[in-house]
Amino acid sequence: MLAKIGIAGAEELFFEIPEDIRLNTALDVPKALTEPELNAYFNKLACANTCDDYLSFLGGGAYPHIIPAVVDYLGSRGEFVSPYTPYQAEVSQGTLQAIFEFQTLICQLTGMDIANASLYEGASGAAEAVLMAHRLRKKPKVLLSRMLHPQYKEVIHTYTKNLGIVVEDVSYSDSGSLDRADLREKLDDQTSVVVSQSPNFVGVIEDLAPISALAHEHNALSVVVVTEPVSLGILQSPGKLGADIVTGEGQSFGLPLSFGGPYLGFMACSKEFIRQFPGRIVGQTVDMEGKRGYVLTLSTREQHIRRERATSNICTNQALCALKATIFLEVLGQEGLRELAWSNVQKAHYAAGECIKVEGVSQKFAGAFFSEFVLCFAKPWDEIEAALREKGIVGGLGLGSNFSELENCALFCVTETHSKADIDRLVSGLQEIMS
Amino acid sequence: MIREPLIFEISDKGKRAFRLPELDVPEDKGVFKGVAIRDEIEGFPQVSEVEIVRHFTRLSRTNFCIDVGFYPLGSCTMKYNPKINEHIASHPGFTSFHPYTPRELIQGNLKILKMTADILSEITGMDAVTLQPSAGAQGELVGIMLIQACLKDRGDPRKIVLIPDSAHGTNPSSAHLSGYRVQEVKSNAAGTVDPADLEQHMNEDVAAFMVTNPNTLGVFESDIRKICDIVHSKGGLVYMDGANMNALVGKCRPGDMGVDVIHLNLHKTFSTPHGGGGPGAGPVGVKKILEPYLPVPVIEQKDDLLNFNYDRPQSIGRVRTFFGNFLVIVKALAYILSLGPDGLEEVAEVAVLNANYIRKCLEGIYHLKYTTPSFHECVFSDKFQKEFGVQNIDIAKRLIDFGLHPPTMSFPLIVPGALMIEPTETESKKDLDAFIDAMTTIAKEAKENPEVLKNAPHTSYVRRLDETQAARNPVLRWMPDNKNSSDTQN
Numbered sequence: 001m002l003a004k005i006g007i008a009g010a011e012e013l014f015f016e017i018p019e020d021i022r023l024n025t026a027l028d029v030p031k032a033l034t035e036p037e038l039n040a041y042f043n044k045l046a047c048a049n050t051c052d053d054y055l056s057f058l059g060g061g062a063y064p065h066i067i068p069a070v071v072d073y074l075g076s077r078g079e080f081v082s083p084y085t086p087y088q089a090e091v092s093q094g095t096l097q098a099i100f101e102f103q104t105l106i107c108q109l110t111g112m113d114i115a116n117a118s119l120y121e122g123a124s125g126a127a128e129a130v131l132m133a134h135r136l137r138k139k140p141k142v143l144l145s146r147m148l149h150p151q152y153k154e155v156i157h158t159y160t161k162n163l164g165i166v167v168e169d170v171s172y173s174d175s176g177s178l179d180r181a182d183l184r185e186k187l188d189d190q191t192s193v194v195v196s197q198s199p200n201f202v203g204v205i206e207d208l209a210p211i212s213a214l215a216h217e218h219n220a221l222s223v224v225v226v227t228e229p230v231s232l233g234i235l236q237s238p239g240k241l242g243a244d245i246v247t248g249e250g251q252s253f254g255l256p257l258s259f260g261g262p263y264l265g266f267m268a269c270s271k272e273f274i275r276q277f278p279g280r281i282v283g284q285t286v287d288m289e290g291k292r293g294y295v296l297t298l299s300t301r302e303q304h305i306r307r308e309r310a311t312s313n314i315c316t317n318q319a320l321c322a323l324k325a326t327i328f329l330e331v332l333g334q335e336g337l338r339e340l341a342w343s344n345v346q347k348a349h350y351a352a353g354e355c356i357k358v359e360g361v362s363q364k365f366a367g368a369f370f371s372e373f374v375l376c377f378a379k380p381w382d383e384i385e386a387a388l389r390e391k392g393i394v395g396g397l398g399l400g401s402n403f404s405e406l407e408n409c410a411l412f413c414v415t416e417t418h419s420k421a422d423i424d425r426l427v428s429g430l431q432e433i434m435s
Numbered sequence: 436m437i438r439e440p441l442i443f444e445i446s447d448k449g450k451r452a453f454r455l456p457e458l459d460v461p462e463d464k465g466v467f468k469g470v471a472i473r474d475e476i477e478g479f480p481q482v483s484e485v486e487i488v489r490h491f492t493r494l495s496r497t498n499f500c501i502d503v504g505f506y507p508l509g510s511c512t513m514k515y516n517p518k519i520n521e522h523i524a525s526h527p528g529f530t531s532f533h534p535y536t537p538r539e540l541i542q543g544n545l546k547i548l549k550m551t552a553d554i555l556s557e558i559t560g561m562d563a564v565t566l567q568p569s570a571g572a573q574g575e576l577v578g579i580m581l582i583q584a585c586l587k588d589r590g591d592p593r594k595i596v597l598i599p600d601s602a603h604g605t606n607p608s609s610a611h612l613s614g615y616r617v618q619e620v621k622s623n624a625a626g627t628v629d630p631a632d633l634e635q636h637m638n639e640d641v642a643a644f645m646v647t648n649p650n651t652l653g654v655f656e657s658d659i660r661k662i663c664d665i666v667h668s669k670g671g672l673v674y675m676d677g678a679n680m681n682a683l684v685g686k687c688r689p690g691d692m693g694v695d696v697i698h699l700n701l702h703k704t705f706s707t708p709h710g711g712g713g714p715g716a717g718p719v720g721v722k723k724i725l726e727p728y729l730p731v732p733v734i735e736q737k738d739d740l741l742n743f744n745y746d747r748p749q750s751i752g753r754v755r756t757f758f759g760n761f762l763v764i765v766k767a768l769a770y771i772l773s774l775g776p777d778g779l780e781e782v783a784e785v786a787v788l789n790a791n792y793i794r795k796c797l798e799g800i801y802h803l804k805y806t807t808p809s810f811h812e813c814v815f816s817d818k819f820q821k822e823f824g825v826q827n828i829d830i831a832k833r834l835i836d837f838g839l840h841p842p843t844m845s846f847p848l849i850v851p852g853a854l855m856i857e858p859t860e861t862e863s864k865k866d867l868d869a870f871i872d873a874m875t876t877i878a879k880e881a882k883e884n885p886e887v888l889k890n891a892p893h894t895s896y897v898r899r900l901d902e903t904q905a906a907r908n909p910v911l912r913w914m915p916d917n918k919n920s921s922d923t924q925n
Contacts, residue, residue: 010787021687021691027684029779035519039519050540054540056533074487086711090899093494095712115912155755158730158752234467240471249756256530260534260756261757280712286901292438298906298909306608308608317570321714336453337479340455
């Protein structure tokens with residue numbers, strides 16, 4: 001090869017790098033490991049995480065759920081794992097058709113007309129939705145439910161702060177749901193969008209129809225964020241309740257918790273907004289013999305064509321995660337998803353009911369909830385958290401750092417992965433700690 | 436070939452693939468009183484497990500992928516993804532932890548993050564690295580926001596970002612997304628940035644210059660030091676798009692070139708699989724001056740424990756939930772550790788060697804607009820074949836018939852009819868020769884039998900697809916009344 005190229009050694013290929021910036025020493029990185037060594041090394045790291053089985057009741061935007069074996073079996077196929085974005089549609093029909101099915105499933109779940117091929121994760125998805133609404137309505141004000149996931153709010157702030165967008169919070173009522181009186185007060189003709197979350201950060205199911213109606217009265221868009229999409233198996237779809245854009249986190253659909261990523265942002269909207277929709281979209285078409293096939297489409301919205309006028313800068317997305325979610329949803333199916341949702345509801349309600357029988361423990365919000373609920377304690381949460389951990393339980397998520405008014409409160413999440421025995425163990429633990 | 440129907444078209448009422456255990460808590464049917472509940476989800480599938488397995492197995496077989504063959508998609512670094520990395524990342528010790536798990540219980544994960552950031556700092560010659568950005572484009576956005584925050588702090592907010600006309604579309608898009616006006620800088624006859632021209636564009640209103648190095652032609656910007664000096668002398672900062680870092684690992688470091696901020700694509704240079712479009716990861720490396728602005732949280736060692744620090748008053752804030760695409764980061768670290776310093780340097784060497792070999796063998800057969808020396812990729816065009824009415828798309832589609840993935844088409848924009856070829860280091864001479872032979876045959880066909888190209892591909896699961904129709908009449912989801920099921924009989 002060197003002879004063909006006409007050089008004596010590979011180093012000549014790098015002569016274009018000026019000498020003063022060439023690296024003349026080896027990189028200071030650990031020496032190479034063979035496969036067995038690599039395995040042993042990472043096994044050790046994995047075990048530096050606590051290998052003991054802690055019983056966890058953490059939720060708050062990432063949820064433990066069953067993952068049917070089929071999901072990883074199919075989702076690990078090299079044909080899905082090792083190609084890139086399906087630019088060459090003729091040799092990418094597998095990926096393209098799977099995404100087309102994903103888009104359909106997301107539309108069905110959210111009750112919207114169109115969905116994209118995925119975004120990075122829930123929070124940047126919410127930020128994209130806000131930017132999209134702002135492009136559509138061109139008014140400076142954005143209203144965020146105080147019970148929107150705090151991390152989502154932070155990301156929205158990061159994405160909007162240099163663009164002349166003003167972000168305001170809408171407070172919550174005693175029941176834990178969005179305070180509509182406050183929304184009415186803050187909505188004005190300068191408002192582009194109202195962002196609510198349902199079930200919201202403290203698990204409470206929002207009454208979405210009047211929220212959307214209020215937004216529409218001021219020609220603002222209603223964005224609904226869903227961080228726990230299993231809830232869509234039983235709750236009325238946001239689309240039917242007036243949402244203009246529905247976005248959220250799809251991790252619950254077949255993706256392991258994985259310490260926070262990779263997860264799956266999804267987004268759906270009404271078809272009238274398609275020109276401002278961010279992200280890749282797959283569409284149906286025909287080949288030269290008139291047979292059905294799928295391609296990436298409407299790419300004039302995207303950065304590789306439209307450059308600085310694109311609807312988003314996103315390029316690489318979360319395709320494989322979307323594929324796994326597609327498999328998960330098809331495995332669960334019509335009945336399965338509803339049963340899964342119902343099981344979460346029932347287990348969480350049983351858990352909440354049992355926990356508040358413990359003296360010194362109360363439930364903070366009376367609003368209807370899905371799989372998460374807030375407990376308030378008569379003792380400092382830090383103490384309770386530490387005591388629970390000694391019993392092998394990772395309790396709920398303390399809320400004090402994000403909500404000063406909820407200082408000794410914690411968010412608990414219960415799903416189908418928790419047995420009655422697990423829940424009873426939490427309850428008896430609390431009993432011992434509180435007495 | 437039988438067309439695989441959509442799952443919705445094979446759905447039958449009552450079928451199912453999964454059962455939950457019986458509810459073990461007392462059921463309270465009244466809990467949702469007053470809540471808006473849905474009836475069945477219209478059109479939602481009902482299929483059996485074996486139907487799903489066959490459906491996706493059949494679909495998978497219509498995909499071309501690296502595990503099947505040569506995939507020289509320029510600018511995407513489609514190298515082979517070692518399977519041990521997948522195996523490691525699937526360890527329950529990594530997959531099962533909730534991101535809110537108390538820090539004392541997940542020191543192994545934090546060590547992985549810390550180590551990866553440190554190693555990437557060393558590879559890029561930067562002072563600090565954040566692993567949070569989910570992909571390259573988000574890395575760009577973060578990088579530009581860091582520059583913006585720094586300039587604002589200096590009391591010198593600026594309005595413009597300069598970008599070469601050869602740049603990835605994400606560059607102008609990311610700059611625009613953070614509120615900047617984009618000004619394009621023309622490439623010179625060598626396909627590189629002309630320092631004299633840059634000097635003319637550069638003024639006190641320019642916040643940053645975004646440079647890709649090697650650039651999208653696969654050409655190293657030899658004047659990079661001078662470029663950085665010009666930008667710095669007027670108070671601007673230099674952003675480097677590190678999408679092409681595969682050409683440089685172990686050979687030189689952006690930090691030593693004078694670059695202030697760079698993003699990497701773990702799914703390119705560091706071999707994490709592309710997943711049919713993602714997930715990737717886009718870590719960002721910065722010089723000291725930008726470190727205070729890094730997104731939260733930042734990993735820190737405190738006493739014996741690694742922890743996340745959120746108390747960073749100058750930070751641009753949070754850019755995504757939690758801490759980044761963790762499992763992708765695990766795979767990249769495993770890749771780096773499996774190579775070591777010598778292996779990493781060899782990556783760049785062989786990647787560049789392979790690209791130059793292809794270039795040499797195809798020169799004269801395909802038009803090479805820029806003859807400047809190539810690094811990891813070479814950009815030909817369809818200029819010679821246009822004469823016979825053949826365009827780059829025809830050449831690309833014909834390659835499919837040879838069992839090869841086409842190169843990137845029509846990019847960079849400064850090469851009309853571009854065919855951008857990046858072989859990567861994982862391909863053998865035999866693979867390269869097979870590609871070169873196919874390209875040579877296709878050039879001959881273009882002259883002798885152009886129709887065979889224009890009707891290509893001939894052997895694929897579908898024939899050439901009508902993209903115009905897809906955009907003109909968007910059908911973006913299956914609907915229960917779709918009347919397309921008939922062609923499942925074909």
